[in-house]
Amino acid sequence: MKTPFLALALAASALLSSQANATVYAGVNFPAGSISFADEFVSRSYPTAAQAPDQYNNHPEASLGVPNYVSGGGCTAKTQPCTFMSLGNGGSAIWRFTDNVLVPDGTSNYDLAVFEVGPSVEPMYVAVSKDGVNWSNVGALGGSTSAVDLDSYGFTAADHFSYVRLTDANPNHLTTGGGSSGADIDAIGAISTLPVAAVPEPATVALMLAGLVGIGFSARRKAR
Numbered sequence: 721m722k723t724p725f726l727a728l729a730l731a732a733s734a735l736l737s738s739q740a741n742a743t744v745y746a747g748v749n750f751p752a753g754s755i756s757f758a759d760e761f762v763s764r765s766y767p768t769a770a771q772a773p774d775q776y777n778n779h780p781e782a783s784l785g786v787p788n789y790v791s792g793g794g795c796t797a798k799t800q801p802c803t804f805m806s807l808g809n810g811g812s813a814i815w816r817f818t819d820n821v822l823v824p825d826g827t828s829n830y831d832l833a834v835f836e837v838g839p840s841v842e843p844m845y846v847a848v849s850k851d852g853v854n855w856s857n858v859g860a861l862g863g864s865t866s867a868v869d870l871d872s873y874g875f876t877a878a879d880h881f882s883y884v885r886l887t888d889a890n891p892n893h894l895t896t897g898g899g900s901s902g903a904d905i906d907a908i909g910a911i912s913t914l915p916v917a918a919v920p921e922p923a924t925v926a927l928m929l930a931g932l933v934g935i936g937f938s939a940r941r942k943a944r
């Protein structure tokens with residue numbers, strides 16, 4: 721009976737630790753906590769070079785990890801390093817999750833949240849991808865809408881997404897750039913997420929195998 725008990729104990733502790741990670745960021749509850757957020761910046765592009773934001777609003781690392789924008793924290797040469805990255809007018813950028821994947825949660829609740837700086841979300845289109853090559857459009861954000869329900873696009877539990885693409889959609893300023901032009905991205909978070917299983921260290925695997933052999937040996941001894 722040792723093995724089923726052990727499996728049960730491991731499952732219970734995994735459940736407890738996942739609930740323990742739940743954290744509210746800027747009013748949104750993330751059940752898996754800080755791993756939920758985009759980990760890597762992949763690429764970006766602009767319709768023309770003139771539509772890019774200026775150098776102070778152009779730091780991709782400012783859009784990674786948990787939301788950290790503080791109201792009034794603009795990006796100029798005189799202030800602290802920027803806490804968000806502007807997309808540029810009509811600009812597009814791609815992010816990647818590396819220690820987690822974005823999944824639909826099986827309900828109409830939101831699954832993906834984009835933290836855009838300012839009182840009203842600047843309009844942008846959202847797409848998701850499993851491989852960074854094939855993309856599925858999942859609507860637009862703007863105004864008071866800053867999150868996406870993947871289930872409403874027909875995805876199922878088997879759909880695990882590692883990439884998010886945001887494209888600035890403001891129709892009023894598509895010709896010029898500079899400053900903090902385009903939507904300003906503080907963070908991108910998978911509300912519905914699964915951790916990517918870490919590959920165990922060889923030493924851990926050896927220890928687990930030794931444990932299994934030990935359990936088998938003691939079971940054989942008892943059977944005699």
Ligand SMILES: [Ca+2]
Nearest residue numbers: 755756757759
């Ligand atoms: Ca992450």
Ligand SMILES: [Ca+2]
Nearest residue numbers: 825827829871
């Ligand atoms: Ca959902």
Ligand SMILES: [Ca+2]
Nearest residue numbers: 782788803906
């Ligand atoms: Ca940020």
